[in-house]
Structure formats: structure tokens, C-alpha cells
Amino acid sequence: MSAGLTGRLALVTGAGRGIGAAVVAALAEEGARVVATDLDPAGVEALAATHGGQVTARPLDVTDTDAVEALVDETEKRHGPLDIAVNVAGILRSSDVVDLTDEAWEQTFAVNAGGVLHVSRAAARRMTARGSGSIVTVASNAAGIPRAGLAAYAASKAAAVMFTKCLGLEVAARGVRCNTVSPGSTLTDMQRALWTDDAEASVRRVVEGDLAAHRTGIPLGRIAEPADVADAVVFLVSDRARHITMHDLYVDGGATLRA
Numbered sequence: 001m002s003a004g005l006t007g008r009l010a011l012v013t014g015a016g017r018g019i020g021a022a023v024v025a026a027l028a029e030e031g032a033r034v035v036a037t038d039l040d041p042a043g044v045e046a047l048a049a050t051h052g053g054q055v056t057a058r059p060l061d062v063t064d065t066d067a068v069e070a071l072v073d074e075t076e077k078r079h080g081p082l083d084i085a086v087n088v089a090g091i092l093r094s095s096d097v098v099d100l101t102d103e104a105w106e107q108t109f110a111v112n113a114g115g116v117l118h119v120s121r122a123a124a125r126r127m128t129a130r131g132s133g134s135i136v137t138v139a140s141n142a143a144g145i146p147r148a149g150l151a152a153y154a155a156s157k158a159a160a161v162m163f164t165k166c167l168g169l170e171v172a173a174r175g176v177r178c179n180t181v182s183p184g185s186t187l188t189d190m191q192r193a194l195w196t197d198d199a200e201a202s203v204r205r206v207v208e209g210d211l212a213a214h215r216t217g218i219p220l221g222r223i224a225e226p227a228d229v230a231d232a233v234v235f236l237v238s239d240r241a242r243h244i245t246m247h248d249l250y251v252d253g254g255a256t257l258r259a
């Protein structure tokens with residue numbers, strides 16, 4: 001089923017690798033023009049080279065509110081009205097709370113919550129003035145269930161989810177939809193950085209769960225690929241989801257039992 005995004009203009013953050021890169025590829029496959037941004041320009045430049053003129057690469061640190069405003073402004077001047085904004089940029093710094101530094105907490109919130117504010121606000125101002133647009137924030141299933149060692153990350157993602165819902169309420173009457181996609185464990189560099197074992201054993205532990213860590217496994221029996229998350233994003237930004245806003249779509253193979 002086509003998502004019908006031909007000619008739409010999308011901005012994606014954290015697009016240099018992992019889920020963000022998969023979102024760019026999926027949007028481009030559906031015909032969208034994509035401005036792919038990341039703190040690290042190498043990945044987005046490679047994506048742009050792969051997709052020809054359909055994908056444009058731009059460096060962007062989402063914690064820098066002036067840089068975000070300038071990038072969104074430049075994007076509209078060069079490419080036309082922005083139809084879609086996808087917040088994917090995120091960081092995870094694992095630590096038990098008793099060892100958590102103020103710096104790690106602040107940096108986590110600066111990217112995972114502050115970055116979502118900067119990009120969504122810049123996009124929403126322009127979209128509401130035109131009466132249409134769609135914003136998706138990639139959060140995490142950790143926002144909905146306690147996880148040991150992930151207090152800062154989970155709290156920042158919970159903030160991003162509620163921020164996106166409140167924004168969705170404010171802009172609904174002006175034709176803009178705002179939703180979140182909450183992935184579970186997904187095969188990317190962020191996930192691999194959490195592994196303490198070899199890849200096979202680590203994936204098995206994620207899929208089977210870990211009772212000692214109060215962590216359920218994945219009922220669907222596999223760890224997600226970035227494309228699994230990207231497909232959910234594409235659906236939510238498309239007109240197929242035209243009556244869906246303020247929704248939090250879990251893409252975690254059932255890992256949180258949606259409890």
C-alpha cells in the first residue's frame with residue numbers, strides 16, 4: 001500500500017545512521033523529498049549521495065535552537081513548504097541514578113526533549129500558518145515502563161512523548177497532526193552500545209528477557225530492524241493516518257505487553 005508522499009518535503013533529525021537513516025530511506029522510497037540532518041554530517045552526506053537529488057544533507061545539532069531555526073528557514077527558502085518533520089535524534093547514557101551525573105542528565109534532556117521542542121516548534125509555526133503538516137517524534141518504549149540504568153533516558157523520552165501530545169492538541173484545529181513512535185530494542189549502534197556480550201548472546205538475552213533485570217522479552221521473538229520503526233513513521237506522516245493525532249505507536253514486538 002503506497003503512503004502517497006510524492007513531492008512532500010520532509011525534515012529528519014538524527015538521520016545519519018540507524019533509525020533516522022531508515023526513516024530517510026523509507027520516506028524517499030515513498031516519493032518524499034528529504035532534508036536529512038545530523039550532528040555528524042558523514043552519514044547524511046552518504047545518504048544524499050545514494051538518493052541523488054531527492055535527499056539533501058545538512059549538519060544540525062538539535063540542541064542549538066538558533067541553528068534549528070536557521071535550518072528550517074533555509075529549508076523552506078530552498079525547497080518550499082515543509083510538510084513533514086521527524087524527530088529521531090537521541091542519545092542514551094546508561095547509569096544507575098546513584099551514579100548519574102548532572103551533566104549526563106542535562107545532556108540527555110537537551111537532546112531528547114530540548115531537541116524535540118526546537119524542531120517541532122519551528123516546524124509547527126510554519127505548518128499551522130498554512131493549515132497542514134505532520135510531526136512525528138521517535139521516543140522509546142522506555143518512556144512507558146521502568147528500566148534499570150535508564151532513568152535519565154526514560155524520563156527524557158516520557159517528556160518528549162507528552163510534549164508531542166500537548167503540541168498535537170494545540171495545533172489540531174489548524175490541520176497539523178503530531179504523533180510519537182515508541183520503539184523497543186532495535187538493531188542500531190545505540191542498542192549495540194548496551195551489549196556486554198557477543199552479538200548473538202546479546203540479541204538472545206534481549207529477545208528472551210532477563211528476569212533478574214525485571215525485563216520482559218519480545219513476544220514476537222525478534223529484535224527490531226530500523227526499517228520496522230521507519231514503516232510506522234511513514235504511516236503516521238502519511239494521509240493514511242489522516243485521522244490520527246496525539247497517538248503513541250509502540251513498535252516493540254509486544255515487549256512492554258502494552259501495560
Ligand SMILES: NC(=O)c1ccc[n+]([C@@H]2O[C@H](COP(=O)([O-])OP(=O)(O)OC[C@H]3O[C@@H](n4cnc5c(N)ncnc54)[C@H](O)[C@@H]3O)[C@@H](O)[C@H]2O)c1
Nearest residue numbers: 014016018019039061062089090140183185186188189190
Ligand atoms: N535502537 C534502539 O533500540 C532504540 C529503542 C528505542 C528508541 N530509540 C530511539 O530512536 C532514535 C534513533 O536511535 P538509533 O538507535 O538509531 O540511535 P543511533 O545512536 O544509532 O543514532 C542516533 C543519531 O542521532 C544523532 N544525534 C545525536 N545527538 C544529536 C544532536 N544533538 N543533534 C543531531 N543529531 C544528533 C547521532 O549522530 C546519530 O546519527 C533515538 O531517539 C533513540 O532514543 C532507539
